[in-house]
Amino acid sequence: MGRIVVLDDDEVIVELLRTVLADAGHVPVAARSLDGLPAETRADLVLTDLIPVQGYRREVAKHWIDGLRRRFGGAPIVIVTAHGAALAEPDALGADGIVVKPFDVEALLAEIDERLSAAGHRPVTS
Numbered sequence: 001m002g003r004i005v006v007l008d009d010d011e012v013i014v015e016l017l018r019t020v021l022a023d024a025g026h027v028p029v030a031a032r033s034l035d036g037l038p039a040e041t042r043a044d045l046v047l048t049d050l051i052p053v054q055g056y057r058r059e060v061a062k063h064w065i066d067g068l069r070r071r072f073g074g075a076p077i078v079i080v081t082a083h084g085a086a087l088a089e090p091d092a093l094g095a096d097g098i099v100v101k102p103f104d105v106e107a108l109l110a111e112i113d114e115r116l117s118a119a120g121h122r123p124v125t126s
Contacts, residue, residue, distance in 0.1 A: 049079070
C-alpha cells in the first residue's frame, strides 16, 4: 500500500484518481494544486498533471517537476497528461514515468506498482 499524492487542476480527474487508488488499496492524498496540500504531506509516489503548463513548454514543465522533487524528496513522480509534446520527451522533464490522458486504469495501476516496487515499496495487488 502506498501513500500517493495526486495533483491535477481538473476536479473530475482528482476524484476519479482518488477513487481508483483507494479501491486498489492505496492511500490517496489529492488536491487541485500544490498549495492545497498540507505542508507536512509525505508521499510514496506523486501522480501529477502539468498544472502550471497551459500551452506545453518544456522549461515550465521541468520547473514544476523539479519543484515536486524538492517537496517530496525521493518519491517517484509520474506525469499524467494530455500534452502530446510531453509524451514525446518524458526524459527531458525529469519524471520517472508518464501516462497519457485519457488513461487505462489497469495500465495506470501497473505503472504505479512498478514505480513503487522500484522505489522499494511492496506493490499492491488488485
